Amino acid sequence: MFEVISQYGAVALDYSVISEFAGTPVFDEFTEWIMTSSIDVYVSKTFKTLHYCSVYQTDVKNSDVNIAMKNICSFLLPDHRLHLVQEIETCAFIDKVNAVPDCVILTTRKGIFTKRLYEKQPELKCVLAILCSDGIRTFGSVRDLADQLPLPALSRLAGNNTHIDSSAIASVMDVVKTADGSMSFELVKRLSGGAEGMVFLTDQRNIVAKIYHKGVITPLRWAKLKKLSELGINGEGFCLPRQLLYFQNVPVGYTMTLGRGVTLGNVFDGPDALLEQFPKWTRLDVVDTLLSLIEKYLYLHMHDVIAGDIQLKNALIYSSSSVYLIDMDSVQISNLPCPVGTEEFTDPRLWGRNFSGFVRTLGDEDYSIAMLVFSVLFCGLHPYATRRGAETLREEIINRNFPYTLDNSEEEHIPLGGYNQIWRFLPESIRVMLYETFRNGKVYEAIEWLDAVLSYKEQLMGQKIDSPEAYKVFPLSDYDQASVVLTAAQTAGSGSYEPLKPRYVKKTFTNAPSGKYVPKDFRPQDNEEQKNAVTDVENTSKKGKFLGLF
Amino acid sequence: MAEDNFSASDFGSSTKRRLPICFALDTSGSMMGNPIKQLNMGLQNFMASIKANDETRSSTDIAIITFGSKVDIVMPFGKISKERGLPEISASTTLTPIGEGIITALELLNARKEGYKEFGIKYYQPWLVVITDGAPQGPNAMKNMELAIAACNELEKNDKLVVFNIGVGSGVDFDILKRLSVKREAPISVNSADFGKLFEFLGSSSSSIVSSGMNDDALYNMTAEPEGEAVDVDDFMKFMDEDDK
Numbered sequence: 067m068f069e070v071i072s073q074y075g076a077v078a079l080d081y082s083v084i085s086e087f088a089g090t091p092v093f094d095e096f097t098e099w100i101m102t103s104s105i106d107v108y109v110s111k112t113f114k115t116l117h118y119c120s121v122y123q124t125d126v127k128n129s130d131v132n133i134a135m136k137n138i139c140s141f142l143l144p145d146h147r148l149h150l151v152q153e154i155e156t157c158a159f160i161d162k163v164n165a166v167p168d169c170v171i172l173t174t175r176k177g178i179f180t181k182r183l184y185e186k187q188p189e190l191k192c193v194l195a196i197l198c199s200d201g202i203r204t205f206g207s208v209r210d211l212a213d214q215l216p217l218p219a220l221s222r223l224a225g226n227n228t229h230i231d232s233s234a235i236a237s238v239m240d241v242v243k244t245a246d247g248s249m250s251f252e253l254v255k256r257l258s259g260g261a262e263g264m265v266f267l268t269d270q271r272n273i274v275a276k277i278y279h280k281g282v283i284t285p286l287r288w289a290k291l292k293k294l295s296e297l298g299i300n301g302e303g304f305c306l307p308r309q310l311l312y313f314q315n316v317p318v319g320y321t322m323t324l325g326r327g328v329t330l331g332n333v334f335d336g337p338d339a340l341l342e343q344f345p346k347w348t349r350l351d352v353v354d355t356l357l358s359l360i361e362k363y364l365y366l367h368m369h370d371v372i373a374g375d376i377q378l379k380n381a382l383i384y385s386s387s388s389v390y391l392i393d394m395d396s397v398q399i400s401n402l403p404c405p406v407g408t409e410e411f412t413d414p415r416l417w418g419r420n421f422s423g424f425v426r427t428l429g430d431e432d433y434s435i436a437m438l439v440f441s442v443l444f445c446g447l448h449p450y451a452t453r454r455g456a457e458t459l460r461e462e463i464i465n466r467n468f469p470y471t472l473d474n475s476e477e478e479h480i481p482l483g484g485y486n487q488i489w490r491f492l493p494e495s496i497r498v499m500l501y502e503t504f505r506n507g508k509v510y511e512a513i514e515w516l517d518a519v520l521s522y523k524e525q526l527m528g529q530k531i532d533s534p535e536a537y538k539v540f541p542l543s544d545y546d547q548a549s550v551v552l553t554a555a556q557t558a559g560s561g562s563y564e565p566l567k568p569r570y571v572k573k574t575f576t577n578a579p580s581g582k583y584v585p586k587d588f589r590p591q592d593n594e595e596q597k598n599a600v601t602d603v604e605n606t607s608k609k610g611k612f613l614g615l616f
Numbered sequence: 617m618a619e620d621n622f623s624a625s626d627f628g629s630s631t632k633r634r635l636p637i638c639f640a641l642d643t644s645g646s647m648m649g650n651p652i653k654q655l656n657m658g659l660q661n662f663m664a665s666i667k668a669n670d671e672t673r674s675s676t677d678i679a680i681i682t683f684g685s686k687v688d689i690v691m692p693f694g695k696i697s698k699e700r701g702l703p704e705i706s707a708s709t710t711l712t713p714i715g716e717g718i719i720t721a722l723e724l725l726n727a728r729k730e731g732y733k734e735f736g737i738k739y740y741q742p743w744l745v746v747i748t749d750g751a752p753q754g755p756n757a758m759k760n761m762e763l764a765i766a767a768c769n770e771l772e773k774n775d776k777l778v779v780f781n782i783g784v785g786s787g788v789d790f791d792i793l794k795r796l797s798v799k800r801e802a803p804i805s806v807n808s809a810d811f812g813k814l815f816e817f818l819g820s821s822s823s824s825i826v827s828s829g830m831n832d833d834a835l836y837n838m839t840a841e842p843e844g845e846a847v848d849v850d851d852f853m854k855f856m857d858e859d860d861k
Contacts, residue, residue: 087696109651145743195646197694221859222858223855223856223859226844226855227844227845228845228847228851228852228855229844229845229846229847229848229852230847230848230849230852231847231848232849261820261823261824263790281846284844285852285855285856286860288852288856289856289859292856295852316849317849317851317852328670329670331632331670331671332670334631335630335631335632335674336628336629336630336631337628337629338628338630339630339674365785379670379671379827383752410633410738444631445630445631446630447631448631448633448738451631451736451737451738452736453733453734453735453736454733454736455733455736456735457776458741458775459738459739469736479736480736481736481737482624482735482736483735484631611741
């Protein structure tokens with residue numbers, strides 16, 4: 067199969083090739099080809115980050131991926147044939163790849179990378195090869211790709227609002243079954259109810275059933291549930307449909323794993339709510355929660371799923387490392403659209419459109435991820451919550467009335483409650499990204515947000531930021547909250563990222579300085595080691611770059 | 617400074633977008649007896665359902681005013697607490713100063729919005745819920761009602777207010793009640809025995825706004841029936857087979 071591209075001297079490999087094909091005969095053939103040829107392999111920082119994302123989901127279906135990764139590293143690394151391109155944004159990576167002589171890009175049709183190519187249309191100076199189970203198709207440009215292999219059009223089911231005419235309504239004590247009758251679940255207790263249906267505990271441990279109200283199951287919904295259940299995602303934090311359920315041979319709902327905890331919206335709801343539920347939290351916990359969330363959304367993107375309706379109430383939190391995505395039955399999978407979304411979290415460019423009427427792009431979701439980053443870092447606050455602002459939130463969003471400034475020269479429009487201090491104590495890189503997004507309308511890819519938040523976490527864990535206030539959930543406030551005692555060795559910028567167990571000291575700060583804080587004081591010091599780790603394509607062939615990464 | 621005009625404690629530290637609702641309730645003589653009893657019960661259930669829902673608990677912001685012999689602010693905004701439940705509402709006199717009641721409600725809603733703005737709290741456009749079983753009565757009642765209608769119409773037209781104009785029983789002057797809203801085709805008409813259902817409807821509507829991101833305009837045309845045609849299971853499954861092709 068790989069003869070088509072065997073004449074090239076280098077391959078820029080996309081992670082989707084591993085994540086979608088590991089464990090299949092196609093991948094064995096790929097491994098054989100790479101092993102027996104002398105081809106150089108270039109991967110982006112995104113490749114590496116997505117692999118971490120997959121590993122962290124502890125999804126049993128990824129065991130093939132982990133084996134595949136170890137396997138190819140085992141012969142590419144000793145030969146110095148694996149090169150890391152320190153770029154995360156798609157076009158920046160393409161720019162670097164364009165400079166590699168005699169290179170072919172190898173990816174898959176449904177992967178994140180290919181979707182970004184469709185959306186961003188970068189200029190390619192090398193051939194693009196799309197790997198399918200039955201062969202490889204090559205394209206000279208992104209335009210060729212879009213012409214010859216267009217993205218799937220919106221499913222015809224999207225506009226079909228018929229529903230099943232049936233009086234079968236399952237409730238407590240009833241037994242619901244899978245289509246072939248091989249599995250049955252007794253509905254034991256009603257857990258919650260909403261506009262669409264009810265969730266029941268079943269007689270099987272950790273398995274709950276969502277049973278829809280009459281008239282709610284449309285062909286779109288049922289087709290979507292079917293596709294989602296076939297994804298086989300088993301990671302603990304995904305309350306995705308597992309089995310479709312029937313009652314008296316009529317479709318009624320689906321099973322999913324039980325999520326634990328409270329909705330994110332009730333924790334990230336200002337200081338009182340957050341500190342009441344997690345009094346021992348520091349900034350690191352806030353950042354960990356955010357990372358868990360972005361990683362999960364990226365993991366969905368890797369599976370051709372776009373969440374669509376991202377908002378704080380669509381996740382449960384048990385601890386900062388235990389987060390569950392819920393209400394997953396509305397997401398977009400492939401060309402089956404997500405019909406819902408809120409004004410607060412949806413990209414304003416999509417406002418006014420019928421959400422059932424188009425297939426959302428990854429670019430459409432980037433804004434929602436940025437919203438998520440802001441809302442979690444600011445403990446529930448909306449970026450356009452503004453003092454003495456416009457009459458409606460809608461106007462604030464349209465006018466991009468983001469009340470924060472990069473030089474902190476103006477704070478009078480920032481809501482009261484210490485949010486100006488949260489802003490001041492964020493790393494510069496994140497402040498710039500938030501400012502560019504909400505003030506200037508710039509769009510960052512979801513993976514760029516993950517990368518930025520990961521580096522924030524490294525700064526917190528390595529205690530690279532000098533001010534102890536930066537480690538608090540609410541810096542320079544008089545809330546009763548946990549703080550971290552900084553150790554001198556760490557603040558000297560030793561470059562060690564060994565996790566330190568924070569020593570929590572309950573302390574009330576009543577002597578917070580009232581004057582303007584000079585941001586430079588708490589900026590992380592330059593880290594030479596980290597700087598050196600960033601290398602361009604030209605010198606990525608240094609030895610052992612990947613050791614310990616996978 | 618914000619603290620000069622508003623108390624931070626009245627607004628709480630929640631970051632949720634607020635939905636201010638002001639009830640303007642008729643407590644004229646004709647509401648005495650069973651109707652006022654049903655109204656109290658309906659309100660209690662409404663508050664209980666608001667508190668039971670994660671989304672509405674910290675989002676919904678409620679004030680109650682009554683209009684009988686005079687206009688009373690029975691419960692100002694931000695004053696609901698676990699300790700203090702809802703005050704019992706009683707009916708007593710024969711006057712029905714609806715217009716004055718509505719104008720007071722609009723003033724309360726406006727002040728609340730100013731408070732939100734001062735603290736940087738996001739909000740949905742406010743709801744005015746007027747419940748009456750009669751017609752304006754009392755000195756200058758009609759003149760004030762005209763003022764109230766003009767004020768409501770202006771705000772509603774500009775999407776700055778959602779009006780629920782609700783008539784109870786058969787003694788309502790539906791013509792004048794209808795004019796309170798330029799968006800609702802006809803006032804919502806209920807029997808006092810149906811207060812329970814009315815408040816359930818208001819509760820689920822507020823939940824739709826704060827948790828489903830429903831558009832305000834949908835509040836003027838809500839239906840419980842599913843859209844689209846009902847088909848049997850076999851026909852339903854055929855759609856999916858066709859889509860797979």
